[in-house]
Amino acid sequence: MKRILLFIVLGIIASYTYAQNAEEGKEKVYIDYFSHSSNISKTMAEALRSKVIEGIHEMKRIILIDVDSDEALKKEALRRQQESAMGDVTARSEEMTTLGAKYLIQGQIASMTATQKKDSDGKIYYKGSVSYTLKVVDPSNGTLKGTKTFSHEGLTGGTGDTKEKAILETLDYVKYSMEDFVDEHFKMEGTIVQVEEVKKKKAKTVFIDLGTAKGIMKGQRLTVFAEMDIAGEISKVEIGQLNVKEVLSPNRSLCKVTKGDEEIFEKIQEGTKLIVVSRAKEFWEF
Known part of the structure; x- marks a missing residue:
């Protein structure tokens, strides 16, 4: 029994060591909440942000950390909202720098819409359209490393029998487009x-x-x-x-x-x- 436990412990240590080694040398990057206008629902905005996170994670190029997973950053975001001081990002940037963040990804959603269409049989459906911009910022000094705007419509616009379904289908293209974003801004x-x-x-x-x-x-x-x-x-x-x-x-x-x-x-x-x-x-x- 002791021998089995020993093997289990050694296996856990080996797995942990491997995971640590696999992350060595990769840049630590935080991804912030995305800003958007009041006509875009918080749920849909978060769905887009989740696809961005998923696409970047799959590249395995950087250590991507969601600010929502860090309690200190969540509290700082809440404090700024309560004080209506959204332009005051000093404390937030200092916190990220302390936590070892090399860069911060910020997002701004311009539009999430769907247009009514008719197929050849006269049946109504909707075609989704999503547009947003991602910025890569150095939190230590606020320097902009790069920016890229994405538009998913037409051939890269999803369809659905409701506006919401069409937009959600369009978000699949968001995930796939992260390959180019990572290759452009986080080169090896x-x-x-x-x-x-x-x-x-x-x-x-x-x-x-x-x-x-x-x-x-x-x-x-x-x-x-x-x-x-x-x-x-x-x-x-x-x-x-x-x-x-x-x-x-x-x-x-x-x-x-x-x-x-x-x-x-x-x-x-x-x-x-x-x-x-x-x-x-x-x-x-x-």
Whole structure:
């Protein structure tokens, strides 16, 4: 019995250690409540925010923390509401900085509507439309790192037999669009450590020093830069692109060279440092 308990304890410790190691090196980011006009219900606004959180979590790129899960931040938000001092964000920002937040994601919902339509049989249905903006802010000084506006309508607008159902169906596209948002504002950077396959002096597959520890996943696109001395200044020059073929460990992935195979091989032979940076998919790559 004691031996079984020992194995259970060791298993829990190992799992905890693995979870800690998997989060090492990732940025801690808080996501705030989303602002919206009074004609948008709190329930629908929270549904949109939940889809944003879900989509970012699935990327496994950052440690995303909902401000609603932190009691100190909830109390601070309530205090500001009671004092009608929503413009006074100093105490809130200081609290996030103390908690180790690298960035804060803020959201502003512009519209959540649905338009009445008729199908070919004359049956009435609704087409959803959602528009919102996400901002990435450094809470230590209020500096804006980046902003991105999303509009889901037309082809990316859901349908339903009521306005509410149409809007909720549209929110599924919110989750999917977070991949581009994360790739744009929370980039991964690493290096090519070894060429795995070469054909006719062209690099076909390479190993990079990015893996599960940084949240890299199969299918991730990467841009390759050569670190070069240009007029006495070290600069990064784009020379190719990669696609992650297989994630091997916390710090290793195997990638297929999709562009610049000859130049990548040439630079590696010269001993040039090759830097890889994550990038969002182009429209034609979907």
